C-alpha cells in the first residue's frame with residue numbers, strides 16, 4: 116500500500132461541498148478514482164495534475180501579479196481554496212513569499228482588511244457578542260493546538276487596525292505550519308474585537324469590525340478574562356500566542372496568564388529572544404563573551420526593556436550577579452539616559468536605571484544622550500528600538516568604530532521609514548567593521564569590493580520552534596528558562612560564527628532545521644523544569660519529527676458512516 120493510501124482521509128463531504136473545503140480540496144489533483152468516488156466528475160477540468168505541476172502553475176500566476184499586495188491577495192485566496200497547495204508553494208519559495216504573507220506586506224493587508232475581505236477564516240469574538248463565546252469556540256470541532264490572538268490595537272508599527280488585526284494572526288499561523296510544521300487544521304487565528312480608536316476606520320462605511328470606540332480598563336480585562344476561561348474549557352492544552360496587543364495591555368496580560376496556561380507574548384518575548392540570540396551571535400563573531408560586554412539601547416519602552424531583561428538573564432547565566440549585569444545596560448529614551456533620580460519612570464524602566472552618581476560626570480544640560488553614552492561607556496553594542504529614523508548618526512557610528520574592532524549595531528525599528536540608520540550608511544561609516552542586524556529585510560551591502568549580509572532580526576526565528584517544542588512534549592507553561600534555551604540554540608546556529616561573511620542569523624533555507632533544534636531544546640528544558648512529563652530525548656526527537664506536517668496530498672475517501 117502506498118503512503119497516500121495508508122494515510123487516507125475519510126470524509127462525509129463530496130461534490131461541490133468538498134471542493135469548498137480548503138483543508139481537503141486538492142483541485143485539479145483529485146485523481147480519477149477520487150473523482151468517481153466523491154462525485155467530482157465535471158466539476159473540475161479533465162486534466163489531473165500532480166502537486167508539483169499545480170505549484171508550477173500557481174507560481175506563474177503569483178509571479179505575474181504586479182504589486183506585493185496583489186501577490187498577497189493571490190496567496191491568501193489560494194490558502195482559502197487549497198491549503199496543501201498553498202503551503203507546498205510557500206515552502207518551495209520561502210524567501211520570496213515570506214515578506215508577502217508576513218512582514219511587511221501583511222501590514223498593508225491588515226490596513227485594507229475590510230476592502231479585501233473575501234472568505235471566513237478563524238474566529239471573530241466581538242465585545243457585544245461575548246455571551247456567546249462558548250458556542251463560537253464550539254464551531255471548531257477539531258482539536259486546536261496553536262492559537263494566535265490579537266485585539267488589533269498595535270499591529271506591527273501601524274497602530275490600531277481594529278478588526279484588520281486578524282491579518283497578522285493568519286500570517287503568523289501560516290508560518291507555524293510552513294516553518295514549524297504544525298498541521299494547519301490544528302491552528303486557529305482569533306480576533307478579539309474590542310472596538311477601535313482609529314477614527315479613519317470608524318468613519319469608513321466599509322469597516323467590518325465593531326463600530327465603537329475601544330473598551331478599556333475593567334471592561335477590557337473582564338472581556339479578555341472570559342475569553343481565556345472559555346478557551347481553557349474548550350482546549351485546555353492549546354498554546355496561546357498573544358500578538359500585537361498595545362503594550363500597556365500586553366505586559367499585564369502576560370503577567371496574569373503566563374502561570375495559568377501555555378502562553379507567551381510574541382512581541383515581548385519573541386522579539387527579545389531573537390534580538391538576544393542575534394547579539395550572542397554577534398558577540399561570538401567579534402570574539403567576545405556576553406558577560407564582558409555592555410549594551411546601549413535607544414528606546415526604553417517595553418520592547419527595549421524586554422530585550423534588555425533577556426540580555427540581563429543571559430549575563431547572569433554566565434556568572435554575573437544581577438547588579439553587575441544591570442550596570443552593563445544603558446537605556447536611553449527621548450529624555451536621555453535613564454537613571455534612578457528621574458521621576459515618572461515606569462516599573463519596568465526602574466529596574467534598568469543607572470545610578471545617577473555614576474553617570475553624573477557625563478551629563479550635559481541635565482541629561483546624557485546616546486552619543487554621550489557611546490563616548491563614555493563605550494558599549495560594545497547599540498540597539499535601536501526608538502521608532503525614530505536617523506538617530507544612529509555618522510558621529511555615533513564613527514565613535515563606535517573607534518571604540519571597538521567590530522562594533523555591533525542593530526537598528527531594529529520598523530518599517531524601513533522609521534529605521535535608526537540604514538545598513539548601507541552603517542557599513543560605510545564604520546568602514547565595513549560593524550556587525551549589523553535590522554528589523555526589516557535588507558539586501559546585502561557592497562562596500563569596497565566586499566559584500567556584507569544584513570540579518571533580519573525577526574521573531575520568525577523563535578516562535579515556531581518555541582511552539583513546536585512546547586507541543587511536542589505537552590508543556591503546560593512557557594517559562595523564561597524555555598525562552599533562554601531557545602535563544603542559546605538560535606545563537607549557536609548562526610553562520611557568521613563560522614564565517615564572518617555570512618549573516619548573523621541562519622538563512623531561510625535552513626530555518627526548518629533550526630526550528631527543530633529549538634523545539635528539542637525547549638521541550639527538554641520544559642521537562643527539566645517539571646513543566647512537562649518525563650520523556651526520553653529520543654522519544655521527543657521522534658515526536659518532533661512526527662508532528663512535522665508536510666504539504667502532501669493524501670487519498671480522500673468517502674466515509675459512509
Ligand SMILES: O=C([O-])CC(=O)C(=O)O
Pocket residue numbers: 218270271272359381382529573574
Ligand atoms: O510580525 C513581525 O514581523 C514582528 C512582530 O511581531 C511585530 O512587529 O509586531
Ligand SMILES: [Mg+2]
Pocket residue numbers: 271358359381382
Ligand atoms: Mg507582533
